[in-house]
Amino acid sequence: MSTSPESIDDLNLHAAEVHRPTIAERTEQSLQYNFPTHLKGSMKGKHYFIRTYGCQMNEADSEMMAGMLGEMGYAPAEEVEQADFILFNTCAVRENAESKVWGEIGRLKPLKVRNPEMIVALSGCMAQEEPVRQLVAKTYPHVDIVLGTHNIHQLPELIQTARDAQETVFEVWERAGDAIVENIPRVRADGVKAWVNIQYGCNKFCTYCIVPYTRGRERSRTLDEVVKEVEGLAAEGYKEITLLGQNVNDYGLDLRNCDFADLLTAVNNVPGIERVRFITSNPWNFSDRIIEAIASGDKICKHIHLPVQSGSNEMLRRMNRGYTREFYLELVEKIKRRIPDITLTTDLIVGFPGETEEMFQDTLDLVRTVQYDSAYTFIYSPRKGTPAMKYTDQVSDEVKKERLSRLMQVSEQFTLKAMQCYTGTIQTVLVEGESKTKSEVLQARTDSNKVVHFSGPKSSIGKLAQVKILQAGTWTLKAELCPTEVLS
Ligand code: SAH
Numbered sequence: 001m002s003t004s005p006e007s008i009d010d011l012n013l014h015a016a017e018v019h020r021p022t023i024a025e026r027t028e029q030s031l032q033y034n035f036p037t038h039l040k041g042s043m044k045g046k047h048y049f050i051r052t053y054g055c056q057m058n059e060a061d062s063e064m065m066a067g068m069l070g071e072m073g074y075a076p077a078e079e080v081e082q083a084d085f086i087l088f089n090t091c092a093v094r095e096n097a098e099s100k101v102w103g104e105i106g107r108l109k110p111l112k113v114r115n116p117e118m119i120v121a122l123s124g125c126m127a128q129e130e131p132v133r134q135l136v137a138k139t140y141p142h143v144d145i146v147l148g149t150h151n152i153h154q155l156p157e158l159i160q161t162a163r164d165a166q167e168t169v170f171e172v173w174e175r176a177g178d179a180i181v182e183n184i185p186r187v188r189a190d191g192v193k194a195w196v197n198i199q200y201g202c203n204k205f206c207t208y209c210i211v212p213y214t215r216g217r218e219r220s221r222t223l224d225e226v227v228k229e230v231e232g233l234a235a236e237g238y239k240e241i242t243l244l245g246q247n248v249n250d251y252g253l254d255l256r257n258c259d260f261a262d263l264l265t266a267v268n269n270v271p272g273i274e275r276v277r278f279i280t281s282n283p284w285n286f287s288d289r290i291i292e293a294i295a296s297g298d299k300i301c302k303h304i305h306l307p308v309q310s311g312s313n314e315m316l317r318r319m320n321r322g323y324t325r326e327f328y329l330e331l332v333e334k335i336k337r338r339i340p341d342i343t344l345t346t347d348l349i350v351g352f353p354g355e356t357e358e359m360f361q362d363t364l365d366l367v368r369t370v371q372y373d374s375a376y377t378f379i380y381s382p383r384k385g386t387p388a389m390k391y392t393d394q395v396s397d398e399v400k401k402e403r404l405s406r407l408m409q410v411s412e413q414f415t416l417k418a419m420q421c422y423t424g425t426i427q428t429v430l431v432e433g434e435s436k437t438k439s440e441v442l443q444a445r446t447d448s449n450k451v452v453h454f455s456g457p458k459s460s461i462g463k464l465a466q467v468k469i470l471q472a473g474t475w476t477l478k479a480e481l482c483p484t485e486v487l488s
């Protein structure tokens with residue numbers, strides 16, 4: 001039986017009682033997307049601009065929306081000012097993510113006055129929030145379309161509707177449809193690395209987190225669909241794939257006869273793919289089978305992003321994380337024993353309600369124990385409708401900021417230390433393209449996900465190369481190409 005809240009509106013009824021829903025077996029149905037033929041090329045000559053916030057799920061969704069816009073005839077615009085269709089694919093995970101969006105939407109008003117034909121759309125996790133929809137209706141009526149996370153496949157029709165509508169068109173399902181929509185056309189942002197969704201939604205209900213309400217319950221794509229997509233990517237020349245889900249190690253719990261370990265092994269064996277990454281894995285349910293599949297898969301990068309959030313058992317309990325500090329540390333040990341060259345990174349939250357200095361010290365201590373290669377550190381941001389927002393012992397902004405800065409100091413020491421270990425070593429890197437700042441410098445990545453800069457021929461882009469690391473900074477490694485040149 002599951003009494004988990006399904007939408008933000010249901011939440012108040014359930015906030016007092018937090019637990020994880022049991023997972024119902026889903027019918028493995030999927031729906032093959034068919035682009036509406038009458039809209040094909042209907043926007044020829046027009047341009048779109050997409051601004052994506054938040055996590056890789058949103059980036060993947062943006063690629064699909066770009067794909068549908070392309071089918072409609074839209075071409076990408078370089079600047080917002082040149083676009084006829086502007087899409088904000090939003091994130092609701094922290095308050096500052098939301099404030100940025102409102103600022104940008106507000107700034108579009110004069111553009112819209114100059115070009116009334118322009119269509120503005122808001123999609124992503126903010127669209128799932130009822131108060132956001134109310135605010136759009138009241139304060140930002142120049143937003144033409146509000147599109148939910150379960151509705152992206154409806155974008156072409158909604159654009160058509162919005163062209164003739166006088167008011168904002170809202171299309172937001174509170175929960176996902178029964179079937180996963182497959183085969184949506186896609187314009188991928190990169191030619192070397194590709195995102196591959198394996199699972200949608202989240203069942204974990206961490207008490208601070210909005211994601212289970214904005215993305216719905218966990219749903220896995222079938223193993224066949226995922227492998228088919230990866231084979232297609234390999235045929236197109238992609239070298240690296242990242243499997244995406246909020247809790248990838250739960251993959252398959254809603255299917256029959258397969259789990260994340262099976263999936264890892266299956267994609268590891270797709271010819272042409274050189275590297276397989278995955279995010280995010282939750283410490284909960286990180287099985288021995290998964291550890292074994294990572295260890296034995298030669299294409300699987302030896303990097304695990306393993307968010308811990310806090311080093312205090314009391315905080316972990318109140319966060320509803322489902323593990324203790326001891327369990328987490330044991331898991332880390334187990335992983336390190338089986339995969340000695342593993343790289344671990346994490347997410348940490350400071351200033352969760354009730355966090356005392358002592359509890360915060362537990363987090364610092366855990367960071368010193370694990371010595372992560374890097375940590376994403378966040379100030380707790382109360383999210384409307386989540387249980388933790390109602391906790392009465394909120395920590396002051398001043399204390400939160402001060403703790404964040406201390407935590408970053410400690411964590412960055414280990415980041416630099418980890419980087420320095422690379423100096424003088426030979427690394428196999430995947431060359432991704434030109435570096436962001438200098439076109440004559442190439443950017444590549446190690447198996448452990450470290451950014452490497454080196455000078456080399458542009459023909460090495462998309463290939464594996466061997467480099468010698470010359471110098472380490474906190475975020476990048478400087479290297480030179482080995483005389484053996486490009487490998488494959
Ligand atoms: N599913 C992933 C995380 C997705 S959200 C996991 O659990 O591992 C990414 C990160 O944002 C989380 O790991 C957490 O550290 C942070 N986060 C989520 N909600 C937050 C909030 N309300 N305030 C601050 N940080 C938050």
Ligand code: SF4
Nearest residue numbers: 202204205206209211
């Ligand atoms: Fe949010 Fe991740 Fe927890 Fe899910 S597992 S509720 S996405 S932090």
Ligand code: F3S
Nearest residue numbers: 054055091092093125
């Ligand atoms: Fe943000 Fe939604 Fe991702 S809240 S982090 S875009 S799942």
